[in-house]
Amino acid sequence: MSDLFNEVTVFSVISLAAIGSVAAVVLFFVAQKFRVIEDPRIDVVEDLLPGANCGGCGLAGCRALAEAIVKKESLEGFSCPPGGSEVMQEIAEALGMEAGEQVPMIAVVRCNGSREFAPPKVRYEGAMTCAFAHSLFAGEGGCPYGCLGCGDCVRACDFEAMYMDEKTGLPVILDDKCVACQACVKECPRDIIEMRKKGKKDRRIFVSCINEEKGGVARKNCKVACIGCGKCVKECKFDAITLENNLAYIDYNKCTLCRKCPPVCPTNAIHELNFPPRKPKADKEKNQAGA
């Protein structure tokens, strides 16, 4: 007899097989009892989402959005900023629902108080976070509304869509990389960054200032502050501009991008982005109108 079938081996095999079959039976019933029924559509939706887990939809990542969509059985009220309309359309097709039109948005920095326009009066050397600097003082330039330049927004961006301009000390948003996840908007302690409609060909016009102080006070600290003069309000034919607390605001839903308001602003506080350069002739006319 070989040693292969001695007592020890036989017992081991039999006992292990017995334990195995008992465990299998137990597990079978347990699995029946505690079965989690998950909608297979959740996986489908999650696969369609970009997978960036940016939180731009307001939920904790792509899986959470997928679960919420499937649970609600409708796409109403949901949006995926990085994926945009295309992704929502794909999800709608996969689920047999209807997707609403999603307007592409982009973050804009509403402060132009660079080192040139709002010269620093003091030097800040505390912890380089806006959250802390904001609790300490008005800012190096003296504007209590302006950008502190410590770059909390840049650090919050998961898409490398922002950088701090070394020369101006202000954050810059890259049009093609911003997915409108709003991380920077939430991070900014002064609410300088705002989500605005991206506009045709990424064109947009906005007041690059949120200073609510009286004109004279604001101008003392910053050459390009909105002084609340109301010239742009008069110029706008579409009632898109409102003046409140010495500050003009352009409603992006009403703005037709007609480019009439930027030239009339005496402090150049209204910015237009991604427009072709103005024709010199047109400029002359505008200057006359402004003077």
Place this chain on the structure above:
Amino acid sequence: MKTFAIGGVHPPENKLAEKQAIEALPLPRTVAIPLSQHLGAPAVPVVAKGDKVQTGQLIAKGEAFISANIHASVSGSVAKIDSIIDASGYRKKAVIINVEGDEWVEGIDRDETLIKDISMDAEEIIKRIHDHGIVGLGGATFPSHVKLKVPKGKTAEYLIINGVECEPCLTSDHRLMLEKGEELMVGISIQMKALGVDKAIIGVENNKPDAISHLKKLSSSWDGISVEALEVKYPQGAEKQLIKAVIGREVPSGKLPIEVGCVVHNVGTAFAVYEAVQKNKPLIERVVTVSGSSLKKPSNWMVRIGTPVQELIDAAGGLPEDTGKVVNGGPMMGKALNDLNAPVAKGTSGILLFTNAETPRPPLQNCMRCAKCLTVCPMGLEPYLLAILADKQRPDDCEEERIMDCMECGSCHYICPSGRPLLDQVRVGKNMTGKMIRERSN
């Protein structure tokens, strides 16, 4: 020698102005009196542009429970009620008065003679302190009348008077104890009467031996007042640390000193109480130290509230050319000013001028886990951990690590060999945690 139990640091004292007697600062041409120079709700102005006011006249009323009245510190006409940059670095509402002469409101006794007899009863005293806008002059500016009202169910046993002045450079309390010792004794007895306690202890660090012996001599003729000499250690002037040092009791986390039967007042407050109760004089001036290594004349001044800091510096010999930073308060807890026209407020204990060489922060290096910040934290916290948690935006963990117990003394920041901005980050964390707690209770 007594001191508090855990933590603490020994920064160089640099008390340059301790031998300079208090001088009265000449009246400025205009004053800007902030409406929010105390803890709690800002006061509501009761004067308007163009009104004539007299020194000591009520110009703003503190209507909320925690608020304080504000009085004109000069006579003249109200130029405007506008926002000015105050010591906080932000624009805040203030009453701006153009000074014309120095006419005082009738009924204020400006005679220097000491009045020992206390004719008022406890209620009248508290009312007087409330009316005259007395706040804690140690720096926190908590309205004094609130502190003197003992809540129901609690009893006060001790009045502890804070003459520690543990902040380096500052000497205003030291001079006050030396020059106004007798007035202090009366002020302390008034507070004792208001509180209904029979024991008062003045805590003084033993780097002021002259003040200790002077007060000891005076206190022998006053019932219940004693002087305790304390070992020199920062931050002994903090309420909880002082109580621990003087009577050995520990105030529980998140509780007030009344929990262990104590009420703590600064010596400056005791003097202001004396003036309010015995002389009917509201809080319109205070002692301010001006100091700095390259300043011509480090000195102590009796300054009217609302005087621009610039005037104070001019009186002390002018702004030295190599000034890198002007700090409002002590070097440990004070805050740099970003405008020299900021007014002196009720909480301004000192104006310090640092040279360019003294100003820069040490280069930032990585945390090396030396745990020095743990050993010096007087509240027994872990500053390095709090800084990390604040940086990672985790207010719930911050709360669990008792971040709200931090009183921002800056010992951790001072001791860190890697020059890490621990206090800055902890402050961010406190802000965040405080916001979370408020939202939860709503």
